Amino acid sequence: MIELNFAKLDGLLPAVVQDxxxxxxxxxxxxxxxxWETTLDTGKATFFSRTRxxxxxxxxxxxxxxxxxxxxxxxDNDTVLLKVEQVGGAACHxxxxxxxxxxxxxxxxxxxxGEPVFDPKEVxxx
Amino acid sequence: MIELNFAKLDGLLPAVVQDxxxxxxxxxxxxxxxxWETTLDTGKATFFSRTRxxxxxxxxxxxxxxxxxxxxxxxDNDTVLLKVEQVGGAACHxxxxxxxxxxxxxxxxxxxxGEPVFDPKEVxxx
Numbered sequence: 464m465i466e467l468n469f470a471k472l473d474g475l476l477p478a479v480v481q482d483x484x485x486x487x488x489x490x491x492x493x494x495x496x497x498x499w500e501t502t503l504d505t506g507k508a509t510f511f512s513r514t515r516x517x518x519x520x521x522x523x524x525x526x527x528x529x530x531x532x533x534x535x536x537x538x539d540n541d542t543v544l545l546k547v548e549q550v551g552g553a554a555c556h557x558x559x560x561x562x563x564x565x566x567x568x569x570x571x572x573x574x575x576x577g578e579p580v581f582d583p584k585e586v587x588x589x
Numbered sequence: 590m591i592e593l594n595f596a597k598l599d600g601l602l603p604a605v606v607q608d609x610x611x612x613x614x615x616x617x618x619x620x621x622x623x624x625w626e627t628t629l630d631t632g633k634a635t636f637f638s639r640t641r642x643x644x645x646x647x648x649x650x651x652x653x654x655x656x657x658x659x660x661x662x663x664x665d666n667d668t669v670l671l672k673v674e675q676v677g678g679a680a681c682h683x684x685x686x687x688x689x690x691x692x693x694x695x696x697x698x699x700x701x702x703g704e705p706v707f708d709p710k711e712v713x714x715x
Binding site: 464465472485486490503513535536537539540542544555556557559562563564565567571572576 | 590591598603607611612613616617639659661662663664665666668670681682689690691693697
């Protein structure tokens with residue numbers, strides 16, 4: 464079994480999540496050793512929340528879990544790539560398909576790409 | 590102009606690099622403010638090397654630079670996605686197209702995906 468290098472970021476490493484069907488990059492989360500092992504064992508993308516300081520299985524609140532279909536590890540074992548089936552069609556807590564919905568234009572202004580798939584007020588009841 | 594949040598990782602944030610033609614995720618680097626501004630101003634993917642502690646324009650040694658065609662920023666402004674034209678066809682210092690050439694199998698063993706595009710011994714003269 465591969466040994467990941469969690470030492471570079473004090474016990475964390477970045478995990479890129481990609482839609483297995485479209486190739487769209489949906490989000491980047493961070494994993495600690497427990498999140499990595501939980502992802503391997505359950506097949507559901509699980510991260511370590513830096514803001515809440517806790518293990519976090521993506522979609523537990525919204526229902527938009529990520530079923531892991533393929534796992535890749537990079538050349539120096541310090542970054543993970545998950546190819547997933549995105550349940551509910553949206554990964555972002557804003558309701559957008561991808562968290563990367565802000566496009567930087569040539570003049571450095573920002574454009575929002577695409578429309579939200581769901582209304583976060585309804586999903587999170589906040 | 591968008592203000593990125595470099596505070597979560599002590600002045601760095603992850604930057605995912607994706608091939609604009611194939612959608613393949615090629616690598617993940619880290620940027621500090623200077624790397625971000627250099628990338629915006631030059632159109633060449635530039636990172637901060639955590640191991641060498643210096644600014645690093647990808648491909649300066651190998652010739653395999655990354656021409657940035659589109660820049661995306663995520664919902665909380667702490668991760669960047671670069672869609673690039675990968676000059677030379679390979680992003681990884683091992684000669685592989687993508688750094689993510691290690692696939693984790695269901696039994697947790699590792700398979701190498703694909704063949705190197707170039708021979709790193711020839712390119713780096715090491």
